[in-house]
Amino acid sequence: MCDNMFVVTGGPGSGKSTLIDALRDRGFASMPEAGRAIIRDQVQIRGTALPWADKVMFAELMLGWELRSWHEASALEKPVLMDRGVPDVVGYLTLSGLRVPAHVEAAAKTYRYNRMVFIAPYWEDIFGQDAERKQDHEEAEATNRVMADTYTRFGYQLVELPTVSVGERVAFVLDHLKAE
Template sequence: MATRTEMDRRRIVISGCSSGGKSTLLKQLGARGFATVEEPGRQIVREALETGSDALPWVNPEAFVRRAIEIAAESLRAVQGTDGPVFFDRSAVDALAHFERLSIDTPADLKSLGEACLYDRTVFFAPPWAKLYVQDEERPLPFEEAVREYDWLGIAYPARGYRLIDLPKTSVEARASFVLKSLGLPHIKP
């Protein structure tokens, strides 16, 4: 059983399908007073579109994954002294799985950095939800591609020893309460 100190320093990942409500859930958890970390992928795509960089997952997957893993490692270091759980929108596992899905050999230094990013073994997994799916400049891929990514992540996380808990298709408030109750944390609404 985890000690109180270990429980207060959990680093919890919310992963799963693109446009499955992960970022919205993260905002709700933040509104309830919990520390959160934004998804690296959206940040990288925004930066690439603003600067003209080719670090886009559909243009230069290696540059994109390298940056995603670097940001994941930086994010973990940044919250190192934070008491209480921290919720992450995706993780280094998502980035490594992207390479695997595309059958790209992961450079050794990148693999080592990604594998050093450790999170709570419980990962909350957002299922494909067509009703929520939105394509935009930062997410140009069709829903079917998001489902393929989701399926692959459903293999990649357990292969690394993580336990997936599917998020229910319900309101963001109910989802947040579900996550917090599953972790034994207070789930008072803001």
């Protein structure tokens, strides 16, 4: 377990990346979200490892990305905010109604983060779709539920982020990190 790695998870469009960007502006290290980067790359190269084309291959690329992020972050001594983590891949496959391969399950059990995981709930006021985020609000809410169930199943303690301004969310996270 790497106690310095703090995952921020939840559904799409819930303010995870905005929060992490604001904390990075305050000097925190962070690891970027896999999904958006993979989608951008796959679209650029006309690849099929996309959530609307080949979900299994998309999950495998996300797993590789999350493992690389885990190793990179584990080399740092200061706190690192992770924009999702390995258990998100399990959650994605579960949400998609796909079998979770043994190696993905093993990765989620092996590559651990701080037990405290921040989860951003669905937030209608800020939710939006774009070229990379095609999910509707029902899928965003379902994603949040699946991620909560998945992280809980792997023994993490969820801390729900309040639906407040970015500055207030930053203060909320800082208070929890100080208590850790």
